[in-house]
Amino acid sequence: MPQQIQYDLKSLTLTELEALIEQLGEKKFRAGQVYGWLHQKLVQDLEEMGNVPKKLREQLKEAVGFYSIRELDRLVSEIDGTSKFIFALHDGSVIESVLMKYKHGNSVCISSQVGCRMGCRFCASTLDGLSRNLLPSEMLDQIYYIQRATGERVSNIVIMGTGEPFDNFDHVMRFLSLITDEKGLNLSQRNITISTCGLVPRIRQFADRQMQCNLAISLHAPNDEMRRELMPIANSYTIDEIIEACEYFFEKTGRRITFEYSLVAGVNDKPEHAKLLIKRLRHLNCHVNLIPVNPIKERDYKQSTADSIKEFKNLLEKNRINVTIRREMGRDIQAACGQLRRKYTNGNQTGECL
Numbered sequence: 001m002p003q004q005i006q007y008d009l010k011s012l013t014l015t016e017l018e019a020l021i022e023q024l025g026e027k028k029f030r031a032g033q034v035y036g037w038l039h040q041k042l043v044q045d046l047e048e049m050g051n052v053p054k055k056l057r058e059q060l061k062e063a064v065g066f067y068s069i070r071e072l073d074r075l076v077s078e079i080d081g082t083s084k085f086i087f088a089l090h091d092g093s094v095i096e097s098v099l100m101k102y103k104h105g106n107s108v109c110i111s112s113q114v115g116c117r118m119g120c121r122f123c124a125s126t127l128d129g130l131s132r133n134l135l136p137s138e139m140l141d142q143i144y145y146i147q148r149a150t151g152e153r154v155s156n157i158v159i160m161g162t163g164e165p166f167d168n169f170d171h172v173m174r175f176l177s178l179i180t181d182e183k184g185l186n187l188s189q190r191n192i193t194i195s196t197c198g199l200v201p202r203i204r205q206f207a208d209r210q211m212q213c214n215l216a217i218s219l220h221a222p223n224d225e226m227r228r229e230l231m232p233i234a235n236s237y238t239i240d241e242i243i244e245a246c247e248y249f250f251e252k253t254g255r256r257i258t259f260e261y262s263l264v265a266g267v268n269d270k271p272e273h274a275k276l277l278i279k280r281l282r283h284l285n286c287h288v289n290l291i292p293v294n295p296i297k298e299r300d301y302k303q304s305t306a307d308s309i310k311e312f313k314n315l316l317e318k319n320r321i322n323v324t325i326r327r328e329m330g331r332d333i334q335a336a337c338g339q340l341r342r343k344y345t346n347g348n349q350t351g352e353c354l
């Protein structure tokens with residue numbers, strides 16, 4: 001295997017692919033062909049690359065590896081057409097992705113890791129810890145597969161599935177440059193949202209890249225004490241540090257930050273919590289997305305009542321904070337938050353124990 005290349009075929013940039021193909025003694029123009037098959041025609045099998053010599057296909061596979069994801073199951077919501085995909089990776093790991101259809105276009109929610117080590121108390125994806133990071137190609141493939149299998153053009157991406165994207169920073173950055181490449185699917189940075197539980201140094205590092213992606217911060221509490229109860233990461237970074245990093249992000253990119261706030265009955269959903277939150281966010285150019293918590297069976301967190309959600313929202317609005325309540329998609333197919341994947345993995349992170 002060529003020394004300097006550490007990624008599999010679908011994770012390579014065009015420049016890296018050109019270098020590899022030249023090392024293999026082939027003409028550089030072949031790289032453009034291969035790249036087009038991978039990132040525009042979205043082939044899941046090297047055999048499909050009609051105009052690429054068989055020998056070269058085999059050499060490439062041998063040199064760096066070529067992986068595709070495999071659909072294990074698909075559930076389609078009868079309520080809103082949301083589709084949930086369960087995929088197996090080449091090593092047997094199981095991940096999930098969700099296709100949501102909106103008037104403004106199709107959005108895919110992708111996973112960035114197999115499992116997660118952030119330990120948020122209300123989240124099903126973290127119950128078995130982190131198994132491994134996804135490769136850039138495995139993030140791309142969730143979108144490529146869905147677009148090809150459904151015939152629906154994907155225009156928006158949210159990195160809000162299983163995993164903490166900033167805990168897999170380099171692979172996520174490479175994924176972003178490949179998915180926005182004009183020689184690939186050419187998605188607009190503005191149509192991509194990264195959601196993080198708040199890894200402060202990474203927020204700053206991301207800001208320095210000055211991309212036009214959207215940043216969402218999972219805040220879920222108006223003070224550090226309460227946040228520590230819900231999210232272990234709050235022991236490492238304070239809300240003040242997160243807000244400073246968000247201000248820095250805004251300075252660098254001009255992009256308005258979204259704060260996600262999952263409402264848990266009796267825990268963080270009272271009017272006094274809304275008032276504390278207002279104090280913290282008032283001076284920021286931001287948007288708050290209220291998420292009625294999806295109860296998971298391993299914990300006894302309960303969803304706030306419709307009235308307390310409304311009251312919380314009204315208080316924020318009165319104080320001129322932009323706020324929306326997240327529309328729940330695919331309720332009938334357990335589309336939310338890692339709930340379905342666990343059924344397939346039974347706590348093992350691979351599908352084999354089914």
Ligand code: SAH
Nearest residue numbers: 123160163164195196197218260293294337
């Ligand atoms: N690790 C990233 C992205 C994955 S989770 C992050 O923390 O932002 C995407 C969003 O769903 C986060 O805001 C997360 O806190 C929230 N979430 C996870 N489990 C949930 C649940 N059971 N109910 C409501 N929101 C949940």
